[in-house]
Amino acid sequence: MTDDSLRSVGVERTGPGSFTATNARGGTVRFGTGSGPDGGTEFTPVELLLAAIGGCTAADVDVATGRHAEPTEFTLSVTGNKVSDELGNRMTDLQVTFHVSFPPGDGGDRARTILPRAVKTSHERLCTVSRTIETGTPVQTVVADGAASD
Template sequence: MANVRVERTEEGGFRATNARGAEVSIGGGDQEGVFTPVELLLAAVGGCNIVTVEPLTAKRGHRLVRLAMTVESEKIEPNKLGSVTVTYDVELPSEEAGEVFEAVAHRVHEKYCTVSRSLQDGTEVRLELP
């Protein structure tokens, strides 16, 4: 089971912490040095894809010179995002590496990225109150 704890800090901001002790600051779009909840969602999509694409491409003998991506979406309603677009920025060591990368990226997007698949399938979010 995956879980994070999100809590208000003494300074009035918010922090998410995982069981391994990693932390990320959360706040509004007007605050410096923090992620908004929407940015964290987009980072989760990108992170899930990239940490899966990297080892699978390298395992096939093609370590990419540069591997980055941009993940973006626009709000289509005040409290709802439209489609999420993942755009890779890669530098390929060879033409063959490009073919391998494309095949892997498509497979990861369609089958292996838990975050993207959960969003696409409309995973239920339940609320439990004390």
């Protein structure tokens, strides 16, 4: 691995059930448990996961289709079921549904034609977030003194 492959965010507790993630560029995202001081309006970590899946593949598809035409509609929904079973808490049945339209004309026709391939390529090769979930990358947790947690 090279130094430019490392990605990181810091997470700081800002109150009971509330946190702020900060990236290396200074961007921030507030999130929480859904019962924090914002009355549950902030995103939960699971909702951020769904947003990351959708955002990653949306960016890939936008780059591919946007070369040909500016979309007249570009929305997607990301859904899944949160379950708790013998494997612990996790998400199942994840699905990303695209709603994309392009204007009439040659550019719009080209964008419409490549849309299914762009979605497939993002899902199968490009989207780091969904590829990481599908390949099942282990997550290691470490307490600051270096002792691994259970």
